[in-house]
Every structure is written in structure tokens, then in C-alpha cells.
Amino acid sequence: MKQANNHEKFSENFKQIPKSFIREILNVAGSDKMISFAGGLPNPDYFPIEALKHSAGVVFQNNGVEMLQYAGSRGYLPLRQWIANRYNKKYQLSIQAENIIITNGSQQAIDVIGKMFVNRGDDVLVEKPTYLGGIQALSAYSPRFLETSLNSDGPNIVETGRIFEENDVKLMYAIPNFQNPSGITYSEEKRIKLASLLNDHKVLMLEDDPYNEICFDQKCAKPVYAYAPEQVFWTGSFSKMVAPGLRMGWVVIPDGLSAYFERAKQSVDLHSNNLSQHIIYHFLVNNDIDQHLKTIRNAYARQCALMQQLIERYMPHNVHYTKPRGGMFLWLKLPYKIDAYELVERTMKQNVVFVPGSSFFVSANGQSNIRMNFSNASDDKMEEGIRIMASELKTMIYQSEELLLL
Amino acid sequence: MKQANNHEKFSENFKQIPKSFIREILNVAGSDKMISFAGGLPNPDYFPIEALKHSAGVVFQNNGVEMLQYAGSRGYLPLRQWIANRYNKKYQLSIQAENIIITNGSQQAIDVIGKMFVNRGDDVLVEKPTYLGGIQALSAYSPRFLETSLNSDGPNIVETGRIFEENDVKLMYAIPNFQNPSGITYSEEKRIKLASLLNDHKVLMLEDDPYNEICFDQKCAKPVYAYAPEQVFWTGSFSKMVAPGLRMGWVVIPDGLSAYFERAKQSVDLHSNNLSQHIIYHFLVNNDIDQHLKTIRNAYARQCALMQQLIERYMPHNVHYTKPRGGMFLWLKLPYKIDAYELVERTMKQNVVFVPGSSFFVSANGQSNIRMNFSNASDDKMEEGIRIMASELKTMIYQSEELLLL
Numbered sequence: 001m002k003q004a005n006n007h008e009k010f011s012e013n014f015k016q017i018p019k020s021f022i023r024e025i026l027n028v029a030g031s032d033k034m035i036s037f038a039g040g041l042p043n044p045d046y047f048p049i050e051a052l053k054h055s056a057g058v059v060f061q062n063n064g065v066e067m068l069q070y071a072g073s074r075g076y077l078p079l080r081q082w083i084a085n086r087y088n089k090k091y092q093l094s095i096q097a098e099n100i101i102i103t104n105g106s107q108q109a110i111d112v113i114g115k116m117f118v119n120r121g122d123d124v125l126v127e128k129p130t131y132l133g134g135i136q137a138l139s140a141y142s143p144r145f146l147e148t149s150l151n152s153d154g155p156n157i158v159e160t161g162r163i164f165e166e167n168d169v170k171l172m173y174a175i176p177n178f179q180n181p182s183g184i185t186y187s188e189e190k191r192i193k194l195a196s197l198l199n200d201h202k203v204l205m206l207e208d209d210p211y212n213e214i215c216f217d218q219k220c221a222k223p224v225y226a227y228a229p230e231q232v233f234w235t236g237s238f239s240k241m242v243a244p245g246l247r248m249g250w251v252v253i254p255d256g257l258s259a260y261f262e263r264a265k266q267s268v269d270l271h272s273n274n275l276s277q278h279i280i281y282h283f284l285v286n287n288d289i290d291q292h293l294k295t296i297r298n299a300y301a302r303q304c305a306l307m308q309q310l311i312e313r314y315m316p317h318n319v320h321y322t323k324p325r326g327g328m329f330l331w332l333k334l335p336y337k338i339d340a341y342e343l344v345e346r347t348m349k350q351n352v353v354f355v356p357g358s359s360f361f362v363s364a365n366g367q368s369n370i371r372m373n374f375s376n377a378s379d380d381k382m383e384e385g386i387r388i389m390a391s392e393l394k395t396m397i398y399q400s401e402e403l404l405l406l
Numbered sequence: 407m408k409q410a411n412n413h414e415k416f417s418e419n420f421k422q423i424p425k426s427f428i429r430e431i432l433n434v435a436g437s438d439k440m441i442s443f444a445g446g447l448p449n450p451d452y453f454p455i456e457a458l459k460h461s462a463g464v465v466f467q468n469n470g471v472e473m474l475q476y477a478g479s480r481g482y483l484p485l486r487q488w489i490a491n492r493y494n495k496k497y498q499l500s501i502q503a504e505n506i507i508i509t510n511g512s513q514q515a516i517d518v519i520g521k522m523f524v525n526r527g528d529d530v531l532v533e534k535p536t537y538l539g540g541i542q543a544l545s546a547y548s549p550r551f552l553e554t555s556l557n558s559d560g561p562n563i564v565e566t567g568r569i570f571e572e573n574d575v576k577l578m579y580a581i582p583n584f585q586n587p588s589g590i591t592y593s594e595e596k597r598i599k600l601a602s603l604l605n606d607h608k609v610l611m612l613e614d615d616p617y618n619e620i621c622f623d624q625k626c627a628k629p630v631y632a633y634a635p636e637q638v639f640w641t642g643s644f645s646k647m648v649a650p651g652l653r654m655g656w657v658v659i660p661d662g663l664s665a666y667f668e669r670a671k672q673s674v675d676l677h678s679n680n681l682s683q684h685i686i687y688h689f690l691v692n693n694d695i696d697q698h699l700k701t702i703r704n705a706y707a708r709q710c711a712l713m714q715q716l717i718e719r720y721m722p723h724n725v726h727y728t729k730p731r732g733g734m735f736l737w738l739k740l741p742y743k744i745d746a747y748e749l750v751e752r753t754m755k756q757n758v759v760f761v762p763g764s765s766f767f768v769s770a771n772g773q774s775n776i777r778m779n780f781s782n783a784s785d786d787k788m789e790e791g792i793r794i795m796a797s798e799l800k801t802m803i804y805q806s807e808e809l810l811l812l
Contacts, residue, residue: 056462269517
């Protein structure tokens with residue numbers, strides 16, 4: 001039988017994956033001149049290069065054969081035990097190494113969980129807005145996306161409950177800490193209420209938590225997982241704690257499901273990078289990770305505060321912004337239905353880039369929103385970038401007001 | 407709406423992924439006492455630990471920030487250029503870095519290509535037998551598997567042509583060099599004829615080629631890709647050239663499709679491990695890789711020959727085996743419909759393990775076949791293992807003959 005040309009052969013699921021504005025921008029933003037608020041790039045000033053280099057030397061010396069050979073699909077046991085211990089101590093939980101599988105960043109966990117559970121047309125509930133990479137990974141399974149509104153303290157619980165009542169939700173995907181893109185954090189009360197809904201309706205949740213350790217406050221709320229451990233896959237990442245180029249994350253898996261996750265993980269890439277697992281483990285147990293994290297938190301908290309000050313100083317007063325207590329992003333709402341895509345087209349000509357909000361919705365929303373990364377730019381560049389954004393924004397507002405007067 | 411319990415929520419696609427006997431055995435085979443012919447484990451004696459350690463030190467020193475940060479989804483450009491150059495020189499091709507994307511071992515390329523092209527029920531043609539990891543990765547897209555017979559010089563071309571005529575084959579998955587599990591290699595003539603079929607019928611092929619550099623002969627045939635570059639995704643791997651724990655492979659992509667592969671790769675894990683990419687690149691350009699490969703090839707050729715001698719010496723004469731010209735496996739056919747699962751149950755009690763053949767078929771076949779890895783065991787252990795296998799096999803044959811006499 002004669003076949004179509006290659007471009008006509010893409011699977012129906014593949015066609016659902018949206019392009020990533022961010023990743024395309026990253027290709028452009030590679031240039032040194034560019035001031036980027038676009039990516040979720042950690043500040044490289046805090047990469048522990050020397051310590052990781054030392055750890056690499058030691059593990060090559062001591063574990064060379066083991067770490068260069070094929071390994072089990074679940075990941076390096078001491079590293080999984082370390083993660084379990086840290087969480088258990090931090091949140092008074094009783095996670096076992098058995099519950100943890102190492103992944104290529106937490107992004108891979110989203111894909112694998114999609115593979116495990118999502119049939120074409122299944123209802124998947126996401127936040128409004130949500131992480132683009134989550135939309136991309138889950139879109140490849142062609143779900144029917146539903147959305148629940150976010151307030152500054154988390155999802156609208158009444159609305160979420162109604163969605164669970166009225167639909168057959170297979171999976172909820174959400175980011176309760178320092179949400180990407182909005183920067184908001186769920187209150188303890190909302191976490192407990194959401195967990196209760198998950199338990200009552202037996203809905204699975206993917207609690208994506210890559211910024212867990214980048215909490216500016218002294219004390220952070222327990223994860224939703226703590227209140228619904230049978231329903232929640234809880235992901236974590238070394239990308240923000242250590243470095244993203246190592247592509248190391250993990251997922252805490254409800255009892256009885258690890259063997260299934262393992263089978264799906266096997267099918268996609270056999271197992272995670274063994275070298276990075278050994279290096280990170282050695283780094284974690286031979287350095288003061290809490291001191292390291294304190295440095296990052298303080299730096300990001302300062303950068304976050306600076307960005308807010310600069311927005312106040314340069315932007316029109318009717319630009320609204322969120323006030324994150326952690327993570328790497330804040331979220332702007334532009335006035336007068338100003339189109340964020342038009343704004344970025346203008347600022348890119350002056351080497352300033354950010355991500356327009358519409359990338360973060362599974363529906364047509366966010367046209368006047370912007371996600372701003374505050375962790376990557378230097379103080380000077382941050383000021384220059386926001387000044388340029390503000391100036392172009394004012395021009396656009398002036399032009400739109402002119403139109404209104406005609 | 408009330409939901410089912412977690413185990414009832416698996417996707418229809420996930421349920422198609424078969425378990426891996428090999429991976430489960432690897433968990434058992436971790437014990438030092440075990441003589442394993444099961445995994446596809448490279449011989450760790452040839453891991454270039456010192457050279458990789460040195461490269462790691464240098465790249466941390468010189469490229470620390472770059473390699474620890476997020477990076478593009480296609481992979482490290484100099485590494486992609488190195489791969490293109492090597493293939494172009496070896497086979498007189500004109501592959502560009504643009505055609506290459508770095509993956510987490512070649513396993514990930516199988517998953518991503520499945521994601522890109524395979525709809526539920528699409529016809530996917532595989533060899534009979536074929537690589538279990540390929541079956542696992544592709545099963546997750548619920549294709550209708552078709553099979554084509556393998557002879558000692560490659561697939562039956564008449565049968566393959568008829569399958570293309572009579573079905574709407576979306577993708578052919580095959581391993582022309584030192585096939586896993588059979589050890590056979592396609593002749594140049596069959597490669598050309600197969601390419602011609604692919605071109606005529608506009609069928610896509612995934613040419614899985616992880617053992618490309620483990621060719622015992624002086625000269626190896628060109629890949630099928632060389633004769634049908636518009637139809638063939640051609641994967642490669644550093645697992646056998648350098649070390650598998652680094653989880654680094656790549657795929658050569660037909661013109662015009664790299665951007666699509668990139669989008670699917672993004673959705674599954676953003677990008678491949680940056681540290682391993684930098685280390686491998688530095689290792690490749692600062693060491694005599696051809697000398698390194700010559701050492702591995704000579705060692706594996708010797709081990710392969712030894713295994714054949716030991717089979718001749720210990721096994722009954724009506725045990726048939728293939729004579730690989732490269733790679734890491736040979737393939738046994740037991741006489742009298744002896745059940746390979748029963749044999750492995752017996753030998754495991756004496757700490758000898760191998761993979762029964764039925765794992766390598768999408769149909770009910772291979773019950774009396776065995777895949778034998780020859781690269782991992784020492785000479786002494788190989789002899790002891792084969793002696794034990796032969797002894798148990800003889801007992802089983804004796805018992806089956808007894809039954810026939812009754």
C-alpha cells in the first residue's frame with residue numbers, strides 16, 4: 001500500500017504537543033547581549049562547580065565501574081534513601097526508598113505518569129495558568145484538559161470540587177509551591193482541602209514540586225502528598241538545588257505503584273544517568289547542602305524583591321504583579337488588554353525577552369499576562385530590561401488610548 | 407464522579423508494555439556469585455575510567471557554567487558535529503549536525519519515534535526475533551505488530567515486500583548490525599533491497615544500530631540509512647563505545663524532521679544530560695578512540711569465539727548457534743522443543759542465568775531459543791556457566807527422551 005509523505009505520518013497524539021515559545025526563545029536568548037526574563041534558568045553564580053568537580057573525581061576513583069555500567073531502572077539506592085530521609089525529617093513523613101524513582105529531571109516524571117494513566121480523551125485537570133512543560137508532556141497523551149482557577153492562596157476549592165463531581169478526572173496536575181508561572185503558593189488550608197477532595201473522589205494528582213527547596217520563608221507548608229499519600233505522585237528536582245544540566249529529578253510514588261512506574265521508565269530510557277546520580281549523592285553527603293540552599297534562597301529572595309521594586313519604579317501603576325515567597329517567577333497582568341506578544345516583539349528588538357502568558361494556558365487566556373524570571377539576570381540587566389519593557393509598554397498604552405479617543 | 411482504585415486507572419497503552427525478564431534478572435544477577443549471560447552488559451574491563459575522570463576534571467574547569475545550566479533540546483553541538491563527521495568519513499555520507507539529536511541512550515530514540523508516529527493500531531513491522539527494549543518502547547503506543555523472518559544474512563526480502571504491499575506499515579523497526587538477540591548481520595545486498603522497498607513504499611524505518619562500532623571485521627556494510635536517507639531514523643549509542651552508565655545515544659534524522667523530533671524530546675525531558683555530553687565529547691577528541699575500539703572489538707571477538715568453542719565442547723551437537731561478526735550476543739536453538747524457561751529455572755539454582763528466547767518475539771515463538779551475552783563473563787565463568795547449562799540441558803533431553811519411549 002502506498003504511504004503518505006513523512007509529514008503526514010505524525011501520530012494524532014504528537015500533533016497535540018504545543019511548541020515551546022520558551023525553548024525557541026532560549027535558542028535566540030543564547031546571545032550574550034540578550035536580557036532574558038524568559039527561561040527558568042537558575043543563577044549560575046550559585047552552581048557549586050568546585051564541589052561537584054571534586055565529587056566527580058572521587059566517584060570516578062571509588063565507583064568507576066559501578067557507575068559506568070548499566071544499572072537498575074529505579075535509580076541509585078543511596079540517593080533515593082537520601083531523598084526519603086530529607087523529606088521524612090522535613091515534613092514528618094515515612095517515605096521509603098522503595099517509593100522513590102530517579103528521573104531525568106522532574107519533566108520526565110510528567111511524561112511517564114502521562115504514559116501510565118492517560119488515555120486519549122481522559123479528563124486531566126490543570127491550574128489556570130500552568131507550567132508549559134506540563135502541558136507539553138501531557139498533551140502527548142491527548143487528554144481532555146479541564147482548568148481550575150487559581151487565587152493567590154491556591155485553587156478555588158469549590159470549583160475544583162465541582163469539577164471532580166461533574167467529570168471523571170483521571171489526573172490533576174498542579175504545582176502548589178511557588179507555582180510556575182504565577183509564583184503563587186497554596187495555603188496549608190487549601191492543601192488539606194484539596195487532599196480531602198482527592199481522597200474522596202479517588203483522583204490521582206501529580207504534585208510537581210521542583211522549587212520545594214527555594215522557599216524564602218523559614219517554614220513552608222507540607223505537600224499535598226502528606227495528606228493524600230495514596231493519591232499523589234510528588235515530584236522533585238535537583239535542577240534548582242544543585243544544577244539543571246545534570247538533569248536529575250525524582251518522583252515519590254504511592255505504595256504499590258513503583259513497579260509500574262519502573263516498567264514505564266524502562267520502556268522510555270532503561271534508567272537515568274548513573275554518573276550524575278553518583279556525583280550528586282557524593283555532593284549531597286559531603287557538603288553543607290542547607291548552607292548552600294540558604295545562599296540560593298537569600299539571593300533569589302533579594303532578586304525577587306528587586307524585580308518588584310523595579311516594576312513599581314518603572315511600570316505603569318495599573319500593572320499588577322504577584323509576590324512570590326519562593327521559586328523563580330512572578331506573574332504580571334498588563335492593563336487595557338495590552339497584547340503581551342506584541343510587547344515581546346517590540347522588546348526583543350532591544351534584546352529583552354520574556355514569555356507571554358498565553359503559553360501557560362490550555363485555553364485561550366493570558367493574552368495580557370507575562371511570566372517573569374527573576375533568578376537569572378544581574379541587577380543592572382534586570383533594571384535595564386524592565387526599563388525597556390516599561391517604556392515599550394507605555395508607548396503601547398499611549399497608542400491604544402489614542403485609538404480609544406478617535 | 408467516583409473513581410476506580412489506582413490499579414484500575416492504568417492507560418490502555420501502558421498495559422501493553424511487557425515486563426522485562428532481563429531487567430528483573432539484572433536485579434537478581436547483581437549478586438557476585440551469579441554467572442550472567444543475560445544482560446547486554448559491556449565488559450567493564452574496557453571502561454576508560456581514568457580518561458573519563460580526566461575529561462570530567464577538564465570540562466568542570468573549562469565549561470562548568472555552560473554544562474551545568476539548561477541547554478538546547480537537540481544536544482551539544484560539537485558532539486553532534488563529531489558524530490556527523492565520523493559517519494560521513496566512515497560511510498561517505500553527508501550528514502549535518504542539524505540531522506542529529508542527542509538522546510538518553512538509543513532506547514529513548516525508540517520511545518520518541520514511537521510518540522511521533524505511532525497511532526493505536528498502526529502497523530509496525532519488526533524482525534522475528536527482535537530487541538525486547540524495542541518491543542517495550544513501541545508497545546506503549548499500542549501498534550499492531552507485524553513480523554518479518556530473519557535469515558542469517560538479514561530479513562526475507564520477498565516476505566518483507568509482501569508485508570509492505572498488503573499492509574499500511576507506518577514504521578519498520580530493525581537492527582541490521584549484530585542483531586539483538588540473534589547476532590546476525592544484514593548483507594549489503596539485503597540492505598540495498600530493503601532500502602529500495604522503503605523508498606518505493608514510503609515506509610519509515612528505525613534502524614537501531616547500537617553495536618555499529620563493535621564490528622569484528624575490517625569492513626562493515628553501510629547502514630540502510632545510506633540508501634534511503636529520507637525514510638530512515640538511524641540511532642547510535644555511546645553505551646558500547648564508551649560506557650552505558652552515561653546514558654548517551656543519538657539519532658540521525660531525515661531532512662526536515664529534526665524540529666519535530668526536538669519537540670517530542672522536549673516534552674519528555676527537555677534535554678539530555680549536559681555533563682555526560684561534555685565529558686564524552688572531551689574524551690572523544692582527546693583520546694585515540696579507534697585504538698580504544700580496536701581493544702574492545704578484539705576482546706569481544708575473542709570472547710565470542712570462546713563461547714562458540716565452549717558450546718561445541720559441552721553442549722549436545724544438535725544445539726544450533728549463530729556466528730556473530732560483532733556485537734555482544736549469540737543465539738541458541740535447543741533441540742527437541744526443550745523449554746528454555748524450564749532450563750533457566752534449573753540453571754539459576756546453580757547461579758547461571760540467560761534470557762529465554764520468547765522475550766524477543768511479539769508472537770508466541772522462541773520457546774526453545776536462548777540469547778547469550780558473550781561480552782561480560784570472564785573466561786573461567788563462561789566455561790563454568792556453559793558447562794552447567796549443558797549439563798542441565800542434557801538432563802532435560804534425557805528426561806524428554808524417556809517420555810518418548812513410554
